[in-house]
Amino acid sequence: MNRERRNTLLVVSGVAAAYAAFRIAPGFGRDDLVFEEIDDPAGFQRLTAGQSSSGFDPFVGLETQEDADNLAAAEIRARQNICAALYHDLPTTADEVPVASFSDYYCPYCRVQTKRLAALEAQTGSGIRVSWHELPLLGETSTLAAKAALAARNQGAYPAFHERLMRSPFQATPEYLQSLANDIGVDHARLVADMDSDQVLEDLEISAAIARIFAFIGTPAMVIGRTVIQGEVSERTVQAIVAREREEGWGSACRVA
């Protein structure tokens, strides 16, 4: 009888455990988001997704003193209104959460991340607005591709360029850009001229300055409302953070400094 009772107990607790596991399992990872306040710029926080980003040098690519000076100047401009620099002048209401995405066309996880964000933004009722930043860290071809995409914006073709560059394997040679311009239907000569325009350079500098302000170590990176995220994160994490930002009010970070 005792043995039977023990058996019964075992079975019952086994079933209970299985049931509990089943009930709990879908909730795994939902509330394990850990944040850490950032001192500078104040009001922002960093998602520490179990990964430490310390121990890395700030990203490379500053070859000359002139570059460094330019970046320092851009940093001052960006800090004057960090939210405007991050989210441009997007018409955001309290319900809508702004997202700034930083990516490089040659970084594998950037493809994943930008596709995911674009799909999320396209979903009706997602309540997010994405501003896309080019952060070319992976050499000259990256820079060339970034400049081309930004230059295409003057002809209203940034989404098309962005989408094409994110979709296909490519070498951003002048010939490739020529054929891409033809495919998408933008004026190639104007594109080439715009690639070195002040506006494009300013955009790149501001994006690089923001990356430095938030100490990004690489791409992809995101800022959702007041939360800084390094690396690719799941759609659920993005949505969880968007929901938090909406509830807690991301606007607190955006008072002009």
Added chain:
Amino acid sequence: MSGGLKKRIASLCGKAFPVLFALIAILAFASMAAAAESESFANPAVEARLITAENGVGPDAASISAGLHLRLGKDWKTYWRSPGEVGLPPTIDWTGSENVAETNFLWPAPKRFTAFGIENFGYQDEVVFPIRITLSEPGGPTRLNARVSLLICSTVCVPQDFALSLTLPRASGIDKDAATQISTYAARVPDDGTDSGIGIETAHLDASMTALTVTARSDVPFEAPDIFPELGEGTAFGKPDVRLGQGDRLVWARLPVLAAAPDLPELQITVTDGSRAATLQPALSDAPPEPPFSIAAVVPGMGELAWIAAIAFLGGLILNVMPCVLPVLSIKLSSAITSAGQSPARIRTGFAISALGVLAFMWVLAAATLGARALGLTVGWGLQFQSPVFLAIMFVVLVVFAANLFGLFDIALPTSWQTRLARAGGGKGYGGDFATGAFAAILATPCSAPFLGTAVAFALAGRSIDIAVIFTALGLGLSLPYVIIAAFPHLVGRLPRPGQWMIVLKIVLGLALAGTAAWLFWVLTGVAGQWTAVWVGALSLSGVALLSLRRVPGMARVLGAAVLSVVSVALAGYLSDADKSTAVAGTEWAEFDRSAIARHISIGQVVFVDVTADWCLTCKANKALVLDRDPVVSRLRGSGVIAMQADWTRPSETISRYLESFGRYGIPFNAVYGPGAPDGVVLPELLSSEAVLEALSDAGSGRAAATQ
């Protein structure tokens, strides 16, 4: 300095001396070892150093074996010379080196990484890139100055740019560790086929550049081959379909071309297999090689099968609490409660037989599936719900059961039967136990479809053994409650005693059954037409009414009800306008053509893709309630919208692959493409008119996916 302090220092020195000595020894050793390796560059993701096999440049030595040694942190990767769709290979700038005439950087065979549909080739954990350095002055002292550019990625990609330097004096001697490391990885550098014994037989690129087909041969059987073609930087290939043949001595592989550059350099193919690899430049052949065998579906590994079986088991278990099954389990339990006086042995056997009933039905289903598939018939889960006769039978049975639970009548066997059965001892009603189990399994089918879509779609497209395994696992899960009672019959004794609560329970269960019956009625309306359903409903209800007439003798009641039931079932079969209803096309659907989607988008059209199958109930519901109704139907028929339908009723690799690209293995599946959503927006499984219309207008309005 005070005396006390002196003493303390002396004693400290005394203690510290052995430690100091050891430290000096280590430093001396380290400086010896440092002769063959550079200082390392390290961060949490990567530790890099330059190593050489030689401790110094020997007299008349014309070359040096060096290596770039990388130790990558967990989850970090770096890339091969052809990194895949994106990524960057490591590069080294040797500016500032002395006595270096030429360097030759070698690439060990890569590994394939697939993440979110992006294929990358590279290395993880540890790798040494062997470097052959030719000296300008043989035997002269040499300085290696390497500026390394490296891309490493985990979930974040971090470019690395660092310098490593190494000075080699005139000296002889070999650093064993470094030499071993370099030679280990040098052996992994693909050869020209001489030592690895791998040769490429044919390589074919079709004219429209959709796929590369390759066959490779080796006298030593292949174990786990992979194929890495290189065709210039603008060309990328997808995941290969690799098949082995001829006693594993032949590899056939087909790789889809994801993107092709306009001008193509010479094709180069690297074949890897375990520790051996070869890089070859085959001539292109005119015709694609035939695969050694054709597979109807991708053959799953044991692990995958076990995983799917586990899902099926869990699914089966969950089915017990579904509204369509719960009443059956509860009836079974309550019957056990009322007859609590039964011996444990009787209860045990009864429940074991119920469990067997569940399994038996599952096996019948599996056998029927296999048989029907062998005959080339349309098969699918939930298929039986398209048969009006089946629906009518189920409806009648449910209505009778519900009425019984409401207490409208008692199903009592004639006294003569009861005595005969009682005399047969414990044998009473085993047939009923079996039927309970089978009935639970039958009722479970409509509920299981949405939950087990993955497992069942997998089974239907799979091998016979897959089907058997999955249906068995499903049956085991569904019968687990019965098995538990069978194993511990006294559990029944723990259930509460009969009382007032049982009447309440009976009514609740009756309501659940009535709900299921109502649902079946709705399905019957859809399948067989409104009038058929009304007839079946009316006849069943009059059957129940007849049964509850207490004045009529028992036998007459049962017979009358039976006749009414048979008539209603026969009517269902006779009146059914099922054939007509399926022929009505609500929307003019175009044939599904994946490659045409991009073309339509490029001219600004919106493409709506519906993957459906005859056996998919939810698809039918979507069609009936949303797609074939206004306002959606007129929008789909309107200009600028192409509605494509893919019929997955029979296994189709094209459709399976298409679904797989979205990470889906089951249907219903609906997606909308357009200038605003070139990659497609997947709609929820249960459609609503609003969702479809919004997706259509978003995709079409150029409210682009990547808006600035």
